[in-house]
Amino acid sequence: MTSPLRRLAMLAAVSSVFCACVAHADEKITIIVGGINKLIYLPPKLAESLGYFKDEGLDVELQSQQSGVDAENELLAGAAQAVVGYYDHSIDLQAKGKDVESIVLFGLVPGSMEMVRADAASQIRNMGDIKGKTLGVTGLGSSSTFLGQYLASRYGLKTSDYSMLPVGAGNSLIAAFRQKRVDVAWTTEPTTSLLRTSGDAKVLVDLNSVEGTRAALGGLYPASSLYVQRTWAQSHKTEAGKLAKAFVRTLRFIQTHPAEEIAAKMPADYYGGNKALYVQALKASLRMYSPDGKMPPGGPETVLKVMGEFNPNIKGKHIYLSNTYTNEFVDQVK
Incomplete structure (x- = not known):
């Protein structure tokens, strides 16, 4: 090849790489949230409101689904790049041959409660009293299913x-x-506060606090998180790192600001017409959020213990917990 032709070929190669990089950088990231107005999934909307995605040069679109099961299906179908849902989906999906990992942890505990209907509270005083009764869950096969089954099995x-x-x-x-x-x-804030205020239901099991979760499950139960397909995390390390930075900043904002200021950053329709109740629910939930987005030691083992008893996909299979989460990206955040 002559020198001019060689130079042209090199320029063409550099140009194609540059264009690919630009296209990659401008790529929209769709995040499906398993109920975007739930307080357990507060960080994504708060990060958007605070402008942290834009600070990282990310084009993020948030979408909402009723349950984590629906959200994970969207991820596997390629309709989204990430999901904000419970970490335990990463374990369940590995058992099904799907490589998914949590890259930022939001909730150290489920942030939920098993609520009992007020008129049945005198007969149902613990999960051992639900024999012959009906247990409500967000969706069959969801995290609420396995948690409810485990709590009942303890009786x-x-x-x-x-x-x-x-x-x-x-x-x-x-x-x-x-x-x-x-x-x-099974439900979460602000629904739990609405039910208690209206008198429709009472708390049966508290998984909204570290103390209550340890008592009920025997340890921390890492819950709400940002999870992605492992192949995406490896091929989009820059984007994954930027998402981690935006969310760690958000978690720090939660740790350093009162509930009133956090609520002020959220859309008005999240209040359900009662901002005071929303703030009250948020105050009750602040202690469930991770301060740094990292997976706590022993947490994945507790989740596997709970799921292993009732999830037919997991029984008899060896789960490599180290492949269900990574602190690689949050560790990079200064």
Whole structure:
């Protein structure tokens, strides 16, 4: 090849690499959230409101689904690059041959409660009393399913001793209580505060605090997180690092600002017409958030213990927990 032709070829190669890099940098990142107005999933909308995604040069679109099961299906179908949902999906998906990992942890505990219908509270005083009753979950096969089953098993109950009904979250769950379609149901803030304030339900099991979670499950139960397909994390290290930085900044904001200031950054329709109640619910939830986005030691083992008893996908299979999460990207944040 002559010298001029060689130079042209080199220029063409450099140009194509440059264009590819630009296209890669401008790529939209779709994040599906398993219920975007739930306080357990507060960080993504807060990060957007604070402008942290834009600070990192990221084009992020947030979408919402009713449950984590729906969100993970969107991720596997390629309709999204990331999901904000419970970490335990990473374990479940590995058992199904899918490589998914959590890259930022938001919740040290589930941030949820098993609530009992107020008129049934005198008969149902713990999860051992749900025999012959109906347990409400967000979706069959969801995190709420396995947690409910595990809590009932600690009182010797089998899954055949009670029925489960998917009731979603928020208004649909509240309606299920009022229509007496469920006796006990798993839910999160601000729905728990709405149910308690209205008198429709009472707390049966508290998984909203570190103390309550340790007592009920025997350890921390890392829950809400940002998870992605491992191949995406490896081929998009720059983007993954920027997402981690935006979310760690968000977690630090939560740790250093009062509930009133955090609530002021959220859309008004998240308040459900009652901002004071939203702030109250947020105050009750602040202690569940991770301060740094890192997976706590022993946490994955607790999750595997709970899931291993009832998830048929996991039974009899060896799970490589080290492949279900990584601190690689949050460790890079100064």
